[in-house]
């Protein structure tokens with residue numbers, strides 16, 4: 001018997017051999033390799049210098065920046081504004097609580113054996129918006145009111161993206177089911193809704209929400225600008241979400257629908273217990289893609305005068321007190337977006353692996 | 362419990378009654394004037410050439426397909442557009458498909474418990490205990506916590522049978538349950554079905570397994586071109602078929 005002693009052959013990693021085979025196989029590859037290496041060396045050095053070695057990190061005012069490297073001082077000095085916008089200093093703990101809750105709900109999702117992480121995740125999805133609804137604007141439970149016009153920065157970006165994401169998923173599911181419904185009226189309504197919203201650029205939606213909607217609303221009814229933007233973003237996003245989910249629904253074999261029918265599950269249990277779990281799992285990459293692009297699209301609210309993180313940075317880099325800090329500002333914004341989008345993406349991969357039950361259709 | 366319909370006093374009523382049933386797919390007349398009465402505990406095998414409408418027929422009995430004319434009455438309930446009637450009938454009629462159609466995102470046990478828990482409102486503990494009994498009956502209790510994708514075809518089909526039985530149906534429909542299986546797995550599924558037939562279950566079975574038909578069927582029905590051409594007890598059906606079409610079919614299928 002040899003089976004118990006046989007091991008799968010390991011692929012040995014021999015750097016020199018690998019390099020000879022892949023980088024220096026022939027004169028053309030060698031020239032290419034050397035050229036790329038030259039470019040890397042000459043560009044990485046100056047970049048490193050600018051980012052770290054020549055950069056200014058400490059100090060208390062703009063004069064501390066030498067101008068040779070990056071002026072990270074600018075970011076740290078104005079960080080408060082970038083994160084909270086005009087939210088009053090003494091009330092910022094409320095936003096901090098929300099950041100903390102957000103982290104507590106979602107960071108454990110990356111740790112396989114974290115106790116109760118499912119409940120934390122559920123809290124993050126259902127509880128967090130409720131807590132935020134009371135905490136951020138205040139005005140109840142003895143909390144001082146903070147007008148939404150004072151919200152801004154990263155906090156506003158997260159609010160827009162979070163609500164947009166959480167609300168658009170269920171609406172998108174309903175729209176997708178509706179579009180595949182056998183009832184012509186429901187199907188018609190869903191098709192029209194999806195096709196209308198999907199065909200309009202988000203900027204237009206935001207404009208209409210902020211400029212045109214008030215014209216149609218009766219006198220005295222006054223939605224806040226932020227609420228209108230949120231509704232616009234959510235509905236627009238739902239239309240996209242619906243199409244992604246419909247793709248999943250269509251990919252489920254007919255036999256699954258029939259088996260659920262034959263068991264007498266009825267429409268809603270069939271969809272909720274059998275079809276949607278499979279369909280959603282199948283389109284996780286598409287859903288996440290939509291989430292990420294929404295996250296970035298929230299920057300468009302700048303156009304209706306809301307100051308998200310990009311807006312706050314943009315308005316500060318033109319501050320005459322600071323000279324030539326635009327690059328630092330935009331690098332910072334890019335970094336913030338990258339952190340969150342990468343987080344979402346990693347989480348989704350995590351989820352896909354966990355939900356894999358080893359079947360192939 | 363269903364009380365027997367009053368129009369037939371004294372006589373044991375057919376648990377399935379199909380009367381003058383027609384079905385069209387668009388302009389295509391698939392089922393033509395079918396009439397059939399099945400008594401409780403009867404075991405019926407339906408056979409016939411490909412495309413003769415066998416699947417369509419048994420799928421009409423739990424309304425996976427709609428018929429356009431005639432009557433289908435299952436366990437005293439007529440199948441109409443009324444969704445409540447359809448759901449009531451489906452609870453009493455289990456179905457096993459050619460391609461198993463297990464739910465791949467649920468474990469074997471969850472597959473079996475899904476409908477009892479959500480439709481019959483059986484408490485989870487009870488549903489799981491009963492599911493384990495059925496899994497034992499189909500001889501795969503040890504696979505209860507695996508996912509369908511990790512089982513062989515024969516095992517999957519036995520799970521599918523157990524899943525249908527978990528609803529404690531009065532009638533079981535089988536649509537070619539063994540034709541997607543490798544030969545060595547066919548027997549394990551047929552054994553389960555034979556055992557089930559012995560327990561007094563009302564069964565309607567589309568199959569080309571003539572051995573199975575000979576052992577368990579009370580009646581063999583031959584369909585061709587959307588019509589019931591001939592029906593007879595298996596011994597008669599195989600030794601002395603009346604219709605020319607039946608004879609031709611039997612020659613073809615018994616030839617190899």
Ligand SMILES: Nc1ncnc2c1ncn2[C@@H]1O[C@H](COP(=O)(O)OP(=O)(O)OP(=O)(O)O)[C@@H](O)[C@H]1O
Pocket residue numbers: 386389391409410411412413414415416417418
């Ligand atoms: N959804 C459909 N739309 C139109 N025609 C259909 C549809 N389903 C089946 N048919 C046609 O109806 C006829 C009967 O089909 P059915 O599946 O009932 O045959 P069958 O006897 O089960 O055949 P097989 O032994 O190949 O399974 C066939 O001619 C088929 O092409």
Ligand SMILES: [Mg+2]
Pocket residue numbers: 415416417536537
């Ligand atoms: Mg068939």
